[in-house]
Amino acid sequence: MRFTHRPDYGALMSEPLLQAVNLQCERDKRILFRELSFSILPGTVTRVEGPNGSGKTTLLRILAGLNDAWTGELKWRGSPVDSQREEFLRNMLYLGHRPGIKPLLTPLENLRALMAGRRQVSDAALRQALQGTGLAGFENVPCRNLSAGQQRRVALARLLIADEPLWLLDEVFTAIDADGVQALEALLLQRAAEGGAVLVTTHHDLDLPGMHKLTLGAGGLSDEC
Amino acid sequence: MNAEARPEVRLASSSVGALAAMKGVFARDMKVAFRQRQDLLNPLLFFIMVVTLFPLGVSPEVSFLREAGAGILWVAALLSVLLSLDHLFRHDFDDGTLEQLVLQPQPLFLLILAKTIAHWMLTGLPLVVLTPVLGVMVHLDGNSIAVLCLTLLIGTPVLSLIGAIGAALTLGLRSAGVLLSLLIIPLYIPVLIFGTGTVAAAAEGAAVGAYLALLGAFLMLALTLAPFAAAAALKISLSNG
Numbered sequence: 001m002r003f004t005h006r007p008d009y010g011a012l013m014s015e016p017l018l019q020a021v022n023l024q025c026e027r028d029k030r031i032l033f034r035e036l037s038f039s040i041l042p043g044t045v046t047r048v049e050g051p052n053g054s055g056k057t058t059l060l061r062i063l064a065g066l067n068d069a070w071t072g073e074l075k076w077r078g079s080p081v082d083s084q085r086e087e088f089l090r091n092m093l094y095l096g097h098r099p100g101i102k103p104l105l106t107p108l109e110n111l112r113a114l115m116a117g118r119r120q121v122s123d124a125a126l127r128q129a130l131q132g133t134g135l136a137g138f139e140n141v142p143c144r145n146l147s148a149g150q151q152r153r154v155a156l157a158r159l160l161i162a163d164e165p166l167w168l169l170d171e172v173f174t175a176i177d178a179d180g181v182q183a184l185e186a187l188l189l190q191r192a193a194e195g196g197a198v199l200v201t202t203h204h205d206l207d208l209p210g211m212h213k214l215t216l217g218a219g220g221l222s223d224e225c
Numbered sequence: 226m227n228a229e230a231r232p233e234v235r236l237a238s239s240s241v242g243a244l245a246a247m248k249g250v251f252a253r254d255m256k257v258a259f260r261q262r263q264d265l266l267n268p269l270l271f272f273i274m275v276v277t278l279f280p281l282g283v284s285p286e287v288s289f290l291r292e293a294g295a296g297i298l299w300v301a302a303l304l305s306v307l308l309s310l311d312h313l314f315r316h317d318f319d320d321g322t323l324e325q326l327v328l329q330p331q332p333l334f335l336l337i338l339a340k341t342i343a344h345w346m347l348t349g350l351p352l353v354v355l356t357p358v359l360g361v362m363v364h365l366d367g368n369s370i371a372v373l374c375l376t377l378l379i380g381t382p383v384l385s386l387i388g389a390i391g392a393a394l395t396l397g398l399r400s401a402g403v404l405l406s407l408l409i410i411p412l413y414i415p416v417l418i419f420g421t422g423t424v425a426a427a428a429e430g431a432a433v434g435a436y437l438a439l440l441g442a443f444l445m446l447a448l449t450l451a452p453f454a455a456a457a458a459l460k461i462s463l464s465n466g
Contacts, residue, residue: 014234017234042233042234064328065327065328066324066327066328066463066464067463067464068460068461068464069464069465086330086331087330089328089329089330090236090237090240090330091236091237092328094324094325094328096321096324097321098319098320098321098324099320099321100320100321100322100324100325101320101321101322102253102257102316102320102322103320104257104260104261105253105256105257105260109253109256113249113252113253114325116241116245116246116248116249116250116252116253117241117246117249117250117325117326117329117330117331117336118240118241118329118330119237119239119240119241120239120241142260163235163237163238163239164237165234165235165236165237194235195233195234195235196234196235
């Protein structure tokens with residue numbers, strides 16, 4: 001796999017998928033970030049960096065539209081997100097700290113329920129996605145009987161059948177074993193190669209070829225995008 | 226090297242209609258509920274207990290029970306729905322399914338409507354089904370029982386719909402119970418008054434059409450407005466969470 005995307009070049013050539021202009025967010029009377037501007041280009045993987053409490057999760061929630069306590073501008077393919085919310089939601093996949101998995105349902109039922117709101121997927125494809133995340137044989141075991149890592153894998157199975165180009169992934173590497181991490185990294189790169197864009201926060205030592213970095217910090221802010 | 230072509234963005238090609246998405250939400254809530262049957266029984270047991278304790282605590286006389294029966298059943302049903310409200314969004318909030326629900330590309334109020342319908346079918350509807358039995362127990366006559374069932378059938382969905390607003394508003398709070406009751410009970414009072422008023426009118430042999438029409442108007446109002454309010458409240462709660 002080759003990754004020769006260059007941000008400077010890409011900025012001239014292709015329209016950003018998502019653009020943030022002068023984002024400012026205040027939480028508990030503390031400014032998490034201000035004047036934060038960046039563009040997420042198609043074909044990129046961007047890692048959001050920063051110490052604990054620097055606002056990584058908050059930033060991702062703002063981008064996904066789950067947090068309203070911010071000022072600034074967010075644009076999806078050139079026009080404000082607010083004016084095309086459904087279109088944006090159709091093309092965005094967000095995975096948060098809480099994986100959205102019902103402990104009482106089986107992996108297959110969970111995945112089916114999660115996809116029910118997004119697009120029609122056959123049961124065979126769902127099973128295949130679960131097998132792809134190493135959950136073969138666990139399709140019909142209630143999720144509360146699975147380990148934390150396995151539960152996260154159920155949520156990650158969505159990535160294998162996702163057709164959304166923009167992924168916002170918050171701490172997806174948590175509780176995933178070494179093999180899983182490797183597979184996931186490959187998946188992120190593949191989505192980028194297919195013209196998607198991935199924003200990821202992680203404390204795992206992620207270093208992918210051509211990866212961009214967006215650094216949030218207390219006070220000092222550097223934006224390498 | 227610079228001439229490397231950037232891959233084209235492939236936007237999501239297909240999507241699911243609002244009705245199919247509502248069905249998905251409804252089906253999941255039903256499935257989760259039936260995996261946890263003891264939780265389903267709680268509102269029912271509460272309903273039965275309150276209604277059976279009243280004759281023991283106040284008076285087992287037929288004249289008293291016939292007079293107060295409809296009121297007792299209505300109050301018990303109202304409290305029973307109130308007790309179940311906290312579960313409406315709480316578990317979904319804790320495990321992250323609520324975030325995913327809000328991020329579905331369909332109007333949120335429709336998805337909440339589907340959740341509320343599921344909630345009613347799991348709490349309100351069983352109460353209506355049980356009412357004839359308990360009605361006989363408090364010596365209501367056949368006509369009164371029929372009217373009582375009808376008022377509960379129209380009234381309990383209103384309770385679920387209004388309750389959804391309160392449940393969504395108090396979602397971010399640690400101990401939401403008291404506040405939820407304080408917010409919701411004033412809005413329940415008109416439903417209670419017209420619900421019991423209908424049965425009282427029926428017992429006196431008066432026409433109940435107007436009462437039922439008013440209850441129906443409450444239902445229509447709740448059906449059209451409550452999901453919007455609950456959707457807005459839910460977004461606020463998630464934004465703080």
